[in-house]
Amino acid sequence: MTTITLTRPDDWHIHLRDGDALADTVRDAGRYMGRAIVMPNLVPPVTNTEQALGYYQRIKSHSTTAFEPLMVLYLTDKTSAEEIRAAKATGKIVAAKLYPAGATTNSDSGVTDVKNIYGALQAMQEEGMLLLVHGEVTDSAIDIFDRERIFIENILSKVVADFPELKIVLEHITTKDAVDFVMAASDKVAATITAHHLLYNRNHMLAGGIRPHFYCLPILKRNTHQQALIQAATSGNPKFFLGTDSAPHAKDKKEAACGCAGSYTAHAAIELYAEAFEAAGALDKLEAFASFHGPDFYGLPRNGDKITLVKRSWQVPESYPLGGAGVVPIRAGEQIHWQLQD
Numbered sequence: 246m247t248t249i250t251l252t253r254p255d256d257w258h259i260h261l262r263d264g265d266a267l268a269d270t271v272r273d274a275g276r277y278m279g280r281a282i283v284m285p286n287l288v289p290p291v292t293n294t295e296q297a298l299g300y301y302q303r304i305k306s307h308s309t310t311a312f313e314p315l316m317v318l319y320l321t322d323k324t325s326a327e328e329i330r331a332a333k334a335t336g337k338i339v340a341a342k343l344y345p346a347g348a349t350t351n352s353d354s355g356v357t358d359v360k361n362i363y364g365a366l367q368a369m370q371e372e373g374m375l376l377l378v379h380g381e382v383t384d385s386a387i388d389i390f391d392r393e394r395i396f397i398e399n400i401l402s403k404v405v406a407d408f409p410e411l412k413i414v415l416e417h418i419t420t421k422d423a424v425d426f427v428m429a430a431s432d433k434v435a436a437t438i439t440a441h442h443l444l445y446n447r448n449h450m451l452a453g454g455i456r457p458h459f460y461c462l463p464i465l466k467r468n469t470h471q472q473a474l475i476q477a478a479t480s481g482n483p484k485f486f487l488g489t490d491s492a493p494h495a496k497d498k499k500e501a502a503c504g505c506a507g508s509y510t511a512h513a514a515i516e517l518y519a520e521a522f523e524a525a526g527a528l529d530k531l532e533a534f535a536s537f538h539g540p541d542f543y544g545l546p547r548n549g550d551k552i553t554l555v556k557r558s559w560q561v562p563e564s565y566p567l568g569g570a571g572v573v574p575i576r577a578g579e580q581i582h583w584q585l586q587d
């Protein structure tokens with residue numbers, strides 16, 4: 246039987262949600278992720294230190310493993326330098342997140358003009374707090390498939406130039422343009438890549454019928470972009486690391502005339518990455534991508550223990566209860582070819 250053993254991975258971008266769903270999302274992530282960068286786009290969003298610490302406690306109260314949530318502040322037009330310094334001083338909040346207002350799920354309170362957060366960014370640069378970015382423009386005149394590229398050209402390139410010492414993660418990248426930008430930038434700029442953007446392209450979502458569970462933002466792009474992401478993830482370049490963007494939405498909110506953006510992958514995150522790396526003939530590169538590059542970039546220690554995956558197919562359920570709501574995961578009703586050895 247084929248097995249691979251790797252240092253315990255971390256997830257550098259996940260949505261755990263809150264309330265009834267939290268016990269289930271924490272269980273799924275905590276099965277093997279040592280730590281996770283927990284997205285702050287709750288309703289209402291996690292915009293201050295007090296909210297972030299309260300959310301941290303709720304996550305911890307559901308955790309039965311050593312799983313450690315790394316908290317993130319949601320930047321708004323009003324986020325002050327003082328709020329950044331107070332957050333950083335807790336030791337629990339390691340980053341702040343830029344959602345362009347209206348770009349994605351629960352981003353309405355996000356930033357309307359990046360100039361509005363320049364005071365906060367200055368404080369983050371001084372304090373060593375990372376900036377995480379949902380990198381899409383929101384201009385309705387811009388084609389949805391071009392929104393990441395244009396964000397990089399018009400907004401991110403300026404932020405990178407204006408804050409050369411600020412560590413920035415361009416999250417859930419989906420284009421060759423993003424890969425090229427990150428590779429050309431300084432060692433302060435990195436990117437996360439999801440399993441679903443490595444495994445799928447827009448044909449999987451749109452050819453032969455519309456499949457709403459593949460609808461996430463930034464949207465799946467054409468095959469050539471998928472190939473660039475696979476190349477980046479499996480290259481061994483430390484600028485690229487694991488961030489699932491696992492983002493549960495209730496089945497009826499996805500299978501709707503106007504469906505929500507987000508795909509659930511936390512039920513099988515490392516297993517799906519293993520498939521993608523194996524298909525690229527690069528299983529030997531999985532450990533560094535999943536377990537080394539993220540902590541190294543964040544300036545945190547690598548996890549000290551290991552997990553083992555077995556090459557064994559198993560059937561994914563049609564849905565998971567997840568707080569009772571019913572969530573259809575990626576690969577629902579189909580096989581996954583790697584399994585965690587318990």
Ligand SMILES: NC(=O)N[C@@H](CC(=O)O)C(=O)O
Pocket residue numbers: 260286349350351379460461462463490492493506507508
């Ligand atoms: N990726 C998504 O499509 N959705 C995420 C938000 C995000 O990460 O952009 C969500 O919160 O559902």
Ligand SMILES: [Zn+2]
Pocket residue numbers: 349379416417462463
């Ligand atoms: Zn996002």
Ligand SMILES: [Zn+2]
Pocket residue numbers: 258259260284417490491492
């Ligand atoms: Zn996300």
